[in-house]
Structures are given as C-alpha cells and as structure tokens.
Amino acid sequence: DQQVKxxxxxxxxxxxxxxxxxxxxxxxxxxxFLWYKKYPAEGPTFLISISSIKDKNEDxxxxxxxxxxxxxxxxxxxxxxxxxxxxxxCAASAISRGSTLGRLYFGRGTxxxxxx
Amino acid sequence: DAGVTQxxxxxxxxxxxxVTLRCSPISGHKSVSWxxxxxxxxxxxxxxxxEKEERGRGNFPDRFSARQFPxxxxxxxxxxxLLGDSALYLxxxxxxxxxxxxxxxxxxxxxxx
Numbered sequence: 401d402q403q404v405k406x407x408x409x410x411x412x413x414x415x416x417x418x419x420x421x422x423x424x425x426x427x428x429x430x431x432x433f434l435w436y437k438k439y440p441a442e443g444p445t446f447l448i449s450i451s452s453i454k455d456k457n458e459d460x461x462x463x464x465x466x467x468x469x470x471x472x473x474x475x476x477x478x479x480x481x482x483x484x485x486x487x488x489x490c491a492a493s494a495i496s497r498g499s500t501l502g503r504l505y506f507g508r509g510t511x512x513x514x515x516x
Numbered sequence: 517d518a519g520v521t522q523x524x525x526x527x528x529x530x531x532x533x534x535v536t537l538r539c540s541p542i543s544g545h546k547s548v549s550w551x552x553x554x555x556x557x558x559x560x561x562x563x564x565x566x567e568k569e570e571r572g573r574g575n576f577p578d579r580f581s582a583r584q585f586p587x588x589x590x591x592x593x594x595x596x597x598l599l600g601d602s603a604l605y606l607x608x609x610x611x612x613x614x615x616x617x618x619x620x621x622x623x624x625x626x627x628x629x
Contacts, residue, residue: 434617443606443608445620503572504618507558
C-alpha cells in the first residue's frame with residue numbers, strides 16, 4: 401500500500417519559470433517530510449526537508465510547503481534551471497512515533513525536465 | 517570527504533543463487549539503511565542498522581538478511597534469488613539519532629536471470 405503518492409510521473413517546465421512538484425500522503429503519523437533528487441546512475445541526493453510543526457521551509461531556489469489537513473506537500477523551484485532536470489522523490493517518516501531511524505517511505509518519483 | 521560507497525556497481529546472477537552487497541558509510545556515520553528500488557518505483561526500505569544492531573526491517577522475506585560490522589560498514593545478503601529481486605539496491609548512512617537526513621550511495625544494480 402503506497403503511503404506516499406506522487407501522482408504526476410513527469411513535469412516539463414521552461415527555464416526560468418516555476419516548477420511545482422506535488423506529493424500526497426495517507427499516514428497521519430508522518431511528521432517529517434523530505435525531498436530527494438536523483439540523477440541517472442547516482443543515488444538520491446537530499447534536497448530539503450520540513451517538520452510537521454512548520455508549513456513552509458525555504459532553501460535558496462527551493463521551497464517546500466506542507467498542508468497537514470490535506471496531507472499534501474509541494475516543492476517549488478524558482479527559477480527552474482536545466483540542471484534541475486532529474487527525478488524528484490518525496491519521502492516521509494514518523495520520527496515522533498518512534499519510527500525506525502533511517503526508515504523513510506518514498507513516493508514513486510516525478511521526472512522533471514527543464515527546457516531552455 | 518568520501519561519500520557512501522557501494523560494491524559492486526553491477527551484478528548478474530541466476531535464479532536460486534545467493535548474493536552479497538557491500539556498503540561503506542560516510543566516516544562518522546553509525547546508521548546504515550538498505551533500500552530496494554524497482555524500476556519505476558520509489559526506494560523501499562529493507563533494513564536499518566544502528567550501532568551494529570538491527571533497528572528495523574521492512575516487508576521483505578527472510579531470504580533477505582544484513583549485518584553491520586564494528587567499522588559500521590554493512591552487508592546485505594539475499595538467498596535463493598528470484599527474478600523479482602532484480603532491482604537497484606541502495607545503501608544510505610546517517611549520523612543516527614533523529615537525524616533523518618540520509619546520504620545515499622550510487623547503488624548496486626542487480627539483475628537476476
């Protein structure tokens with residue numbers, strides 16, 4: 401049963417515009433959320449995270465928004481650059497519920513393509 | 517600083533064989549997790565070890581086993597390989613505690629024929 405869902409397998413955006421990647425989750429015990437980026441032939445790379453006590457976290461061009469009531473989070477990339485083209489994974493954990501350290505639940509990923 | 521290293525990078529096995537995958541965490545990291553990524557899916561949690569003790573196991577059969585050594589490196593073993601075990605196996609390390617920022621290796625691509 402997929403507890404973290406990324407319903408858009410792909411997204412295509414022009415360079416300089418905003419990229420918005422969406423993620424939904426079903427487990428209300430999740431309290432920590434992360435985004436990872438993955439290039440071909442490489443492992444996932446941590447991008448940004450957010451705790452459930454916040455609704456927004458920014459890091460440079462990347463902002464993650466969390467809507468707990470809707471069990472929805474999104475990653476905004478502004479402005480988008482061709483080097484951002486990669487697969488983006490949403491992941492969740494239930495730290496306060498004693499979830500095993502290092503155990504993350506991943507979505508299936510969204511392939512982002514940024515074209516010039 | 518060296519990142520998480522995994523070996524081998526690619527492996528081809530036949531059904532019924534056994535395989536051992538290896539992982540060296542980032543220096544100073546005491547927690548190692550293993551994930552399986554099937555094509556088109558996100559990584560699925562297999563095991564987590566912290567300070568050489570198993571701290572969690574995902575929904576995988578007993579054919580999958582792992583261990584962590586005193587130097588915090590880790591091995592993942594899979595017995596009686598099935599075609600469905602073909603996947604990218606990712607190792608991730610972290611400092612431990614409530615730090616869920618995992619650092620992943622590039623993975624071992626296992627093909628079972």
